Amino acid sequence: MTENTPATATTSRVAIVTGAARGIGAATARRLAAEGRAVAVLDLDEAACADTVAAIVEAGGTALAVGADVTAGDQVDAAVARVADTLGAPTVLVNNAGVIRDNLLFKMSDGDWDTVIDVHLRGAFLMSRAVQAHMTAAGWGRIVNLSSSSALGNRGQANYSAAKAGLQGFTKTLAFELGKFGVTANAVAPGFIVTDMTAATAARVGMEFEAFQDAAAQQIPVRRVGRPEDVANTIAFLTGEDAGFVSGQVIYVAGGPLC
Ligand code: NAP
Secondary structure: OEEOOOOOHHHOOEEEEEOOOOHHHHHHHHHHHHOOOEEEEEEOOHHHHHHHHHHHHHOOOEEEEEEOOOOOHHHHHHHHHHHHHHOOOEEEEEEOOOOOOOEOHHHOOHHHHHHHHHHHHHHHHHHHHHHHHHHHHHOOEEEEEEOOHHHHOOOOEHHHHHHHHHHHHHHHHHHHHHHHHOEEEEEEEEOOEOOHHHHHHHHHOOOOHHHHHHHHHHOOOOOOOEOHHHHHHHHHHHOOHHHOOOOOOEEEEOOOOOO
C-alpha cells in the first residue's frame, strides 16, 4: 500500500476508481483528486498504481494505491476495508476495470467469455455491493459504471458487448434500489478512446495505431478520437455534488450520437 496524508475536511469525499493504473481509470483518478476527492487507485497490481498516485500527490492531492482483483470477493472486501480505514468511508465508486478478449463467436473460447463477463459484471457487482454499505450509511453516494458503445453490438465482441449492455441494466437497477439513500448510479459509455486497450485492438487487426485512430476519427461526427480526459470530465460531473438528480442514465461519450 502506498499512501500519503489521510483525508482531511477539504477532501471529505473518498473515491475508489478501479483499473486506475492507466488509461481512462488513471485520468479519472487524477481528475477526481483535482476535484478534492481522496482517491483509492485500485488495480490488479498495486505497484502499477504508483504513477497515478505520484501524479495525484505531485498535484497536491491525496491518493492510496490498492492492489486487488475485482473478480475476487475476498480481495474486494479487504480492499474496501483498507480504503475505509486509511482514507475514510468511500462514497464515490467508479467501476472502470476492464479487459477485452475479442474474437468472432465461432472462435471465442469459454475462458474468453468468462474472463470478460467476470471482470466487467462480477467485478462491478462485488465492488458496488461492498461500497454501498458506506454510501447508505452516509446517506450520500455516487456510482459510475463504465459501459461502452459496444453495448449496442460490435463484431468480434460478443463477450464484451454482452458485459457492457449488462452493465447498463445493472446501473438502472442500482439507481432504483439506492436512490432513497441519496445514492445515484449512472453509466458512461465511451466510444473510441486512445488507451492501451484500443492500441491492442489496432494490433489485433494488424494496423498501425496512428492509422487506426485516423480511420476511426473519420467515422466520428466531431472528427477526432476521444482522450481519457473526455471520459474523466463526464465522470467528474456525475460524481459531483451537483448531479444528485441524475440517476440511472447512460451517457455516451463518443463524439456524436450512436445508432
Ligand atoms: P486499459 O488501458 O486496458 O486499463 C484497464 C485497467 O483495468 C488496467 O490497468 C487493468 O490492469 C485493469 N484491470 C483489468 N482486470 C482487472 C481486475 N480483474 N481487477 C482490477 N483491475 C483490473 O483500459 P481503458 O481503455 O482505460 O478502459 C477502461 C474502461 O473503459 C474499461 O471498462 C473499458 O471496457 C471501458 N471502455 C474503453 C474504451 C476505449 O476506447 N478505450 C471504450 C469504451 C469503454 P492490467 O493492466 O493489470 O490488466
